[in-house]
Amino acid sequence: MDVKALKAAHKLLAEYKYEPAKLKKGYTDKTLYINIGDNRIEAKDVPASMKEKFIGGKGYGLKYLWDATTPETKWNDPENEIVIAGGPLCGITQYPGAGKSLVVTISPMTDIPIDSNVGGYFGPYLKFSGWDALEIQGKAKEDIIIYIDGNNGVIRIDEAPLEAIDGHVVSEELTEMYADSEEDKKNISVISAGTAANHANIGLLNFSFYDIRRRVARLKQAGRGGIGRVLRDKKIKAIVIKFKGTKGDLNKPANQSLINKAGIKLHKQIHDYDDVQCRMRQIGTANIIEVMDEYDLLPTHNYQYGNHPDTHKIASNVFVEKYITQGMPDGCWFGCSLSCAKAADNFELKTGSYKGHKVTIDGPEYENAAGLGSNCGIFDPEMILEANFYCDTYGVDTISFGTICAFAMECYERGIINKEITGGLELKFGNAIAQLELLHQMSRGEGFGALIGLGVKQLKRIFVEEHGADPDFLNDIGMEQKGLEVSEYLPKESLAQQGGYGLTNKGPQHDEAWLIFMDMVNNQIPTFEDKAEALHYFPMFRTWFGLMGLCKLPWNDTSPPDNHLTDEPAKMPEHVQHYVNIYNGVTGSNIDKDELILQSERIYNFQRIFNIRRGKGLRKHDAMPYRAIGPVTFEEYESRKERYDQQLKDLLDYNPEGKTTEEKIKIMREYRLNQYELLTDAVYKRRGWTPNGVPTIEHLSKIGMELPELVEVVKNHI
Amino acid sequence: MIKVNSKDFEWEEGLTVQKLLDKKKYTFPKIYVTINGEIVEKEEYDITLIKDGDDVKVIHLLAGG
Numbered sequence: 001m002d003v004k005a006l007k008a009a010h011k012l013l014a015e016y017k018y019e020p021a022k023l024k025k026g027y028t029d030k031t032l033y034i035n036i037g038d039n040r041i042e043a044k045d046v047p048a049s050m051k052e053k054f055i056g057g058k059g060y061g062l063k064y065l066w067d068a069t070t071p072e073t074k075w076n077d078p079e080n081e082i083v084i085a086g087g088p089l090c091g092i093t094q095y096p097g098a099g100k101s102l103v104v105t106i107s108p109m110t111d112i113p114i115d116s117n118v119g120g121y122f123g124p125y126l127k128f129s130g131w132d133a134l135e136i137q138g139k140a141k142e143d144i145i146i147y148i149d150g151n152n153g154v155i156r157i158d159e160a161p162l163e164a165i166d167g168h169v170v171s172e173e174l175t176e177m178y179a180d181s182e183e184d185k186k187n188i189s190v191i192s193a194g195t196a197a198n199h200a201n202i203g204l205l206n207f208s209f210y211d212i213r214r215r216v217a218r219l220k221q222a223g224r225g226g227i228g229r230v231l232r233d234k235k236i237k238a239i240v241i242k243f244k245g246t247k248g249d250l251n252k253p254a255n256q257s258l259i260n261k262a263g264i265k266l267h268k269q270i271h272d273y274d275d276v277q278c279r280m281r282q283i284g285t286a287n288i289i290e291v292m293d294e295y296d297l298l299p300t301h302n303y304q305y306g307n308h309p310d311t312h313k314i315a316s317n318v319f320v321e322k323y324i325t326q327g328m329p330d331g332c333w334f335g336c337s338l339s340c341a342k343a344a345d346n347f348e349l350k351t352g353s354y355k356g357h358k359v360t361i362d363g364p365e366y367e368n369a370a371g372l373g374s375n376c377g378i379f380d381p382e383m384i385l386e387a388n389f390y391c392d393t394y395g396v397d398t399i400s401f402g403t404i405c406a407f408a409m410e411c412y413e414r415g416i417i418n419k420e421i422t423g424g425l426e427l428k429f430g431n432a433i434a435q436l437e438l439l440h441q442m443s444r445g446e447g448f449g450a451l452i453g454l455g456v457k458q459l460k461r462i463f464v465e466e467h468g469a470d471p472d473f474l475n476d477i478g479m480e481q482k483g484l485e486v487s488e489y490l491p492k493e494s495l496a497q498q499g500g501y502g503l504t505n506k507g508p509q510h511d512e513a514w515l516i517f518m519d520m521v522n523n524q525i526p527t528f529e530d531k532a533e534a535l536h537y538f539p540m541f542r543t544w545f546g547l548m549g550l551c552k553l554p555w556n557d558t559s560p561p562d563n564h565l566t567d568e569p570a571k572m573p574e575h576v577q578h579y580v581n582i583y584n585g586v587t588g589s590n591i592d593k594d595e596l597i598l599q600s601e602r603i604y605n606f607q608r609i610f611n612i613r614r615g616k617g618l619r620k621h622d623a624m625p626y627r628a629i630g631p632v633t634f635e636e637y638e639s640r641k642e643r644y645d646q647q648l649k650d651l652l653d654y655n656p657e658g659k660t661t662e663e664k665i666k667i668m669r670e671y672r673l674n675q676y677e678l679l680t681d682a683v684y685k686r687r688g689w690t691p692n693g694v695p696t697i698e699h700l701s702k703i704g705m706e707l708p709e710l711v712e713v714v715k716n717h718i
Numbered sequence: 719m720i721k722v723n724s725k726d727f728e729w730e731e732g733l734t735v736q737k738l739l740d741k742k743k744y745t746f747p748k749i750y751v752t753i754n755g756e757i758v759e760k761e762e763y764d765i766t767l768i769k770d771g772d773d774v775k776v777i778h779l780l781a782g783g
Contacts, residue, residue, distance in 0.1 A: 277747055277748050295743070517778035517779075517780050521723065521778050526724070556780060559748055559779055564779070565757070570779065572779075
């Protein structure tokens with residue numbers, strides 16, 4: 001790699017010099033605006049009113065996006081922005097999971113705001129460089145790189161014709177280019193996408209951090225909703241930041257001691273108990289692959305079933321014993337002792353543009369193994385790792401890709417599409433080589449792979465309009481809602497989780513609420529009111545991580561040993577108090593656990609109204625495909641016949657004896673869909689919304705969000 | 719008959735907490751168990767007998783995802 005030659009080809013388009021603002025109590029109160037259409041770079045002051053209501057992180061992102069766009073703005077219009085922000089707690093090193101960035105844009109998948117939470121060093125370095133947020137607007141004419149030097153206060157926009165586009169290559173090139181030495185590489189973080197993001201709406205962003213032990217730029221992903229597609233549509237190859245001098249007190253907290261105390265307690269707990277709890281340090285989120293299978297929750301064959309006899313081939317220990325390098329630093333930000341980021345080193349690729357290369361693969365996360373693996377009937381760990389690598393470097397959301405592939409495979413097996421349509425690919429469940437070929441095609445923008453990159457919603461339309469498919473059936477089995485593919489859990493037997501997916505702002509991603517154990521297994525939330533309370537509290541609580549720049553995992557993937565003796569074990573009360581303490585410690589505020597929820601509720605309702613402003617965000621947009629709710633097909637019903645027959649007797653007082661499977665499916669469908677409607681009523685009521693899902697003015701007033709621009713939107717729907 | 723998480727479950731002679739967990743395939747590592755409201759420590763799952771009519775709770779601690 002001759003980075004001098006790459007750099008020599010750069011053409012400076014704009015340069016901006018600034019005095020980095022000083023951090024105080026977690027904020028700089030300055031944000032950076034870059035318009036790459038007219039090469040304008042400006043600093044903005046954050047008004048006190050914005051700081052009070054929108055807090056930071058995705059709150060700032062949504063606020064700026066609202067101001068920058070109109071209800072008609074499309075994802076590929078120049079005025080659409082990509083906004084990246086940490087939050088007041090982003091960058092602390094004493095408490096695990098505090099280095100996250102939140103990225104917001106109008107999504108090419110959903111046509112509403114998407115938000116994605118990502119690790120890597122960019123978010124903290126941005127703040128240490130003087131900026132609470134970065135707004136990027138406009139479209140460049142040629143491929144560019146944005147470079148922020150946070151120590152010297154220099155920002156450049158350069159035309160950059162020669163650098164690679166694929167994530168793992170460009171991240172290495174630019175880390176090498178902008179570091180002064182090997183030692184200096186840890187001070188660089190690169191945001192990139194990949195070649196598939198040139199074409200595919202499911203394009204993602206890679207955020208790098210340099211792994212000094214492995215000597216490689218590791219990649220973490222802002223995966224959901226196609227933000228990488230927006231980046232590449234703007235002709236941005238990469239955004240690079242450099243900041244030297246990271247240390248524990250750069251946020252200039254009001255009370256360091258409060259933060260230290262919480263951190264020490266959690267570090268000790270992780271040290272003492274993680275090995276017998278979730279093994280996050282050993283295998284990360286992949287620890288639940290076999291657990292989900294045991295509970296009939298692991299999506300297999302496009303969510304038809306919840307387990308598979310071959311799951312043992314991709315169980316977490318297979319990856320631990322054969323592929324994942326142990327004993328290496330695996331935190332995606334300094335000070336995270338939960339260190340769940342895992343890597344397979346020296347993995348030799350068997351297919352595609354990099355065939356024969358030995359690479360480091362970040363993963364597999366649970367979602368990768370389930371989406372690329374079981375949901376597509378693939379139980380070969382090496383194929384899953386290879387697809388994981390190519391998704392990352394090509395810039396493809398693994399969750400959407402897995403769910404789209406699974407949908408296409410079911411359509412193929414049912415004869416809805418055939419080899420003529422797939423360009424010769426035999427797209428049966430289990431065909432890992434065909435799945436990889438789809439990825440390679442997507443990176444070139446060719447063939448059936450290019451169609452896959454459009455997502456399930458578009459594929460359904462194409463299969464109906466061009467190939468005569470039955471729209472009702474495709475709507476039943478196509479696992480998308482609002483245009484976003486469902487993440488990798490089978491929610492059929494948990495009504496609360498159907499709501500956890502469906503009654504969300506951005507679409508069916510499990511980062512608002514994962515209630516399957518509380519509901520289906522523990523039976524802790526039996527009534528509609530109980531479920532509604534959970535579907536109020538948990539989405540609000542989890543929204544808060546996105547305001548702060550925090551990771552969710554240290555909240556409940558590790559537990560205090562006496563957590564079960566507390567009044568509300570599901571909420572992890574000791575950890576909630578830690579969060580209250582570190583927030584107060586950094587910002588000097590004096591909030592309690594209720595005000596924490598209130599901070600989130602303001603942003604949650606703002607995002608809902610943002611959707612409504614764009615003609616979405618109403619009850620009809622919260623409906624889920626029936627595959628998420630109950631058995632669509634004969635085979636699904638028959639595979640769990642005993643369970644379903646019993647439910648018909650117990651819940652509906654309906655005698656299944658002598659009835660055909662089709663009759664039973666019909667009765668069950670009516671019942672389950674009605675349950676979802678009743679749940680929706682209860683949740684909207686708990687959230688302070690009308691039966692059509694619109695926040696009431698009274699509720700906005702109650703939570704301190706009766707802003708004129710919000711009232712203007714909702715009054716047309718009340 | 720016993721209750722497990724408020725649902726009926728067939729009782730049998732010699733049913734311990736561990737046997738119940740095995741029968742229900744409750745393999746998630748972060749759980750706690752109560753019998754009639756009393757906590758059963760993990761070290762005692764093998765030796766704690768469940769009596770006919772007991773109300774057992776096996777609470778899985780994961781509300782996030």
